Amino acid sequence: MDDEEKNTEEKKKKKKPENEHQDGSKDDAENEENKEQLSQEDLKRLLKEMKKLEAQKKSSKKNKGPKMIRLEFGTLFHRNPVLNLLMYFFLNLVVIYSIMELFDFVEFKAELLVILLFVLAYTALEVAFRQYLVKHHFKFVLRTLGFVFFFGYLSIFYLLDAYVFEENIRFVNETLLVIFVGFFIVFRYILSMLVKTLLIKMKG
Numbered sequence: 001m002d003d004e005e006k007n008t009e010e011k012k013k014k015k016k017p018e019n020e021h022q023d024g025s026k027d028d029a030e031n032e033e034n035k036e037q038l039s040q041e042d043l044k045r046l047l048k049e050m051k052k053l054e055a056q057k058k059s060s061k062k063n064k065g066p067k068m069i070r071l072e073f074g075t076l077f078h079r080n081p082v083l084n085l086l087m088y089f090f091l092n093l094v095v096i097y098s099i100m101e102l103f104d105f106v107e108f109k110a111e112l113l114v115i116l117l118f119v120l121a122y123t124a125l126e127v128a129f130r131q132y133l134v135k136h137h138f139k140f141v142l143r144t145l146g147f148v149f150f151f152g153y154l155s156i157f158y159l160l161d162a163y164v165f166e167e168n169i170r171f172v173n174e175t176l177l178v179i180f181v182g183f184f185i186v187f188r189y190i191l192s193m194l195v196k197t198l199l200i201k202m203k204g
Contacts (some may be wrong), residue, residue, distance in 0.1 A: 085127065089193070092126075093119045095188045103174040103183070108169040118165050125156045154181045 062103055093165050095117055100106045108115070129152050143149055154177065169175040 019030070082192065085123075087195070089120065089123045091188060091192060094125050095184055095191060096122070099180060099183055099187065103180075105180045106169060106171055110170070114168045116167070118160060118169055121160055121164065122156060125160075126153060129153075129156065145191060150181065150185065153185070154178065 093116070097115055099109055100115075130149070133148065133152070139181070157171070157177060157180070171180065183199060
């Protein structure tokens with residue numbers, strides 16, 4: 001009996017390391033699986049981050065663009081076209097009249113009706129010109145980096161000055177007309193941004 005007990009104990013001792021080895025190999029396998037899962041999760045996170053970065057780059061590329069185009073498309077105040085047109089008209093009125101008063105670019109009769117008609121005619125022609133270009137020649141607008149707007153506005157002011165309001169509103173010379181249009185675009189953009197920020201604060 002003693003020999004048999006010794007043999008059984010030796011067999012058990014021999015089996016233990018084998019079991020321990022098997023348990024160790026199972027733990028290693030589980031660790032490897034966990035590592036694989038972690039690595040897959042890390043890859044997913046990296047892919048998500050890469051997609052976010054790409055989306056940000058695309059949006060920044062869209063937001064970037066010719067400064068002239070951004071200047072000209074910064075004048076949308078309201079989704080209602082009638083209200084937007086009215087606000088646009090008043091903005092043009094303030095900017096045009098202010099430049100006329102502050103600088104000696106224009107010789108004009110200080111009659112309210114004449115100035116209102118001048119600004120109204122300009123606003124109507126500008127809106128029609130802008131919509132036509134955006135709908136039918138947007139690629140051309142991009143190719144010219146938006147400077148086609150400047151030449152269009154210059155032409156509108158010249159036509160109104162030379163053929164419609166020649167007796168009441170006259171630019172001193174062509175050079176001052178060009179400077180006037182440049183001031184008009186910049187000042188209107190600044191004022192439109194201020195109005196937009198005020199509207200956003202009022203809504204908030």
